[in-house]
Amino acid sequence: MVNERVKDMTLTNYWWLLIWLVVIGGVLAIVAPKSTVQVLGKTEYRWSWPAVILLACPYAVWCMNRSNFGDTEVYRTTFLNAPAVISQIPMYLAEHTKDKGFSVLMILIKSVVGNSDKLFFLIIAVFQIFCVVYFFRKFSTSFLLCMFMFVASTDYLSWMFNGMRQFIAVCITLLCFGLALKKKYIFAVCLILIAATIHGSALLMLPILFVVQGKAWNKRTILMMAGVGVAILFMNQFTTILDTMLAETQYSDLMTNEIWTNDNGTNIFRMLFYSIPAILSLIGKRFVDEENSAVINMCVNCSICTALMYLLSVFSSGIYIGRLPIYTTLQGYVAVPWLIDHMFTKESARLVKMVLICGFLAFFYYQMHLTWGII
Template identity: 45%
Template sequence: MLSNGYILILIWIGVLGALTVMAPEWIYRTEFVNGEKVRRVTPLFAVVAVLPLVIWAGFRGNVGDTGAYMEAFADMPASLSGINGYMAGQEKDRGFYFVSAVIKCIVGNRDTIYFIIVAMIQCFLLFKLYRKYSTSFVVSFFLFIASTDYISWIFNGMRQFLAVTITVACFPWILEKKYVRAIIGIVIASLFHQSALLVLPFVFIVQGKAWNKKTLLFIIVVIAAVMFADRFTNILDTMLAETQYKNVVTDWESWQDDGTNILRVMVYSIPAILSLFGIKYIREADDSVINICSNMSIAAAGLYVVSMFTSGIFIGRLPIYFSLYSYILLPWEINRMFTKRSAQLIYIVMVVAYLGFYLYSLRSMGTF
């Protein structure tokens, strides 16, 4: 049976969308972003918009890995004096466990409050990005929900998603080419989940215009990885031999992981594909935010394609570091690549298609 929450969050986004149309003078304000005068939703509206999701994260029930996180939280010390001994027993992702232990020392053995605090941090870092850089905050919010990313990450893989959102917080430094700050931020994120180190080379790869030589080279590497999947997995196994993911290849083969669902790959590739067809509009705008988001989206699509032929459980968890930027890119593409009348039709098609994908994904997860 489909939980009311999964439908109510969609209704809530519908209400937000209606408010932006009926009372724009209350919702929007003018500010400067990346040197341009733009219209953005107010910080108060963004907080109110995301608050139900944050609260729901604390009362989500036993979704995905929630049970494992509850057990881990129960094993954490209840006083600051016990943290040193506890941390001595942690071999990986020590940043996450340290922060979690500190939270427990503050809130006690109340895992609901713990989940809310973690979700609050994640949502603050992510939706701060959308409020500042998205031409349509509500559309970006809708895409994050309808893609089921909130279930997969806020409700499930929250340790990795905390690392993801820390790398997202580094976006302004990536945009301004303040590489030292960005690298330090990403290294800090890797303390929460080591996979965040994957973002380091992309700090440089995504720079420049959309679909530049660096991104085209990345696509060639993706094609090679797909064509020679067996050799790719052997190389990956060797590269991960001395890390916490040393058994990744063995695990996905023993679990008969047949890769990411092709429908999910197609859905997450739409913004990158549109950026190729609409490259003229992106080049004319020459917006550094959109250029980088386009290249991030290409990276996400490429990794998803590789995961389709290798592992959905492991490789399929990596594109999240890049796919979140697609929710900035897609509304921009619709607004700039189409006439006003056509854009309205495209938005209707987008909403219907994503809702279909949302219900399909929930059914696949066994939610209803």
């Protein structure tokens, strides 16, 4: 009976994404006991795991029961047509050469759950939501606000309902954050290389891993800004260089295919929206420098990378370049509540958070109603 109820939990009213978060999350924030975590040797008070799991569970179940959203049917068909026997992996990989890690993962899951596409989606969703909540719980001063930004920005729908394969890679690289803070680069690089077998775009995190080190707004981030500026000014030459770099990869036809040539780039409104953490950090740079927190420094630098990649996608491709900033977007969310609490007085911080929440709600409505037309 319980299993049937879980299967029937199909998301038909997308407002429930926010209603659950606000109502249940608000109650848990008040009544759930806090627990301690160690962040770079410092004791921090965070949500307890039972409260985190309770809040996150429906988001995994809704992913399991999704249908006809984005690439869902493509993933479903691919899974149903894949072999269910591990010994057939070499034969399958010989025919499917793109992102072999995902193919192996899919067959391994199918060998356990059989032909149940719902269980396949559930296992992937549980892993993804665990990585997200683990990251927010450990490194954010406001777990609930970060979850709200993740859901209200429609990142949850865009990636866990749609770009599932790339988001698996994103979640694996998200686990590198703590390793990078402790300068365990060998382990971090190994994780990134594993993520790249799931989705090749994860290789982007190799240079970013070192760009985001050090103080916020350091010389490396400024150099990256200059590089993006040059790429925009010389877009034709930039696309030629990118085409040459991709010549021997699975993305060799990227610059000439119909999707790229007909792509008008990312909407500038979207670019400005996702640049909020970077803009806020620039305004409050003095507070960031005074605190000199390794976590906040890295999160701020990640937010700069997000803003720059979105800026580049405005002038190039929203479909291809515009999908890359997700690798550093969630880190920027972590910086936001810290910046607000340190830049403003207690009373002003409440007001700023309310304005921020209203802004994210407006974006949610814009994306869900005007862009996607699903509410």
